[in-house]
Amino acid sequence: MTSTETDILTTVLDQWKSAVDAHDPQRVATHFTDDVIFQGLHPYSVGPDSVAAYYDSQPLGLTAEYTVLQTRRLADDLVLGYLSVDFAFTDRPTLTVYLSVILRRTGETWLISHYQVSWLGDSNPRDHS
DSSP states (O other): OOOOOOHHHHHHHHHHHHHHHTHHHHHTEEEEEEEEEESSSSEEESSEEEEEEHTTOOOOOOEEEEEEEEEEETTTTEEEEEEEEEESSSSSEEEEEEEEEEEETTTTTTEEEEEEEOOOOSSSGGTOO
16 A cells, blocks of 8 residues: 555654754654755755754744645655745744655655755744754
8 A cells, every 4th residue: 555645755754843943953863864964044964863853953832833835756765745844933923934845765765865844924034953
């Protein structure tokens, strides 16, 4: 039985969200491939260690709520997702970003192999991260 692109995406991103909400950067990193290209609101990095470092630098209490906007099956083992994500903080306004991810199947597991945040706001996004 094959899963739909949305099922695959939400399975992985629900796990990512759970780890982000728990401020567990090492667990966040387990949802990324060994060669992930990661672009949050800071300069890009490569590999799960850099993902863990990025999320470790985020403030306690950060939570993520996402909405899947579009999905595409790029190949049997690749799924593209485009999402809106609200990152909520305890001490400042919520930051809404757009997130593009590519998930790659490795064996029976789907992992994030590319993560690209776009922020379309009118102030410096670093004020929020």
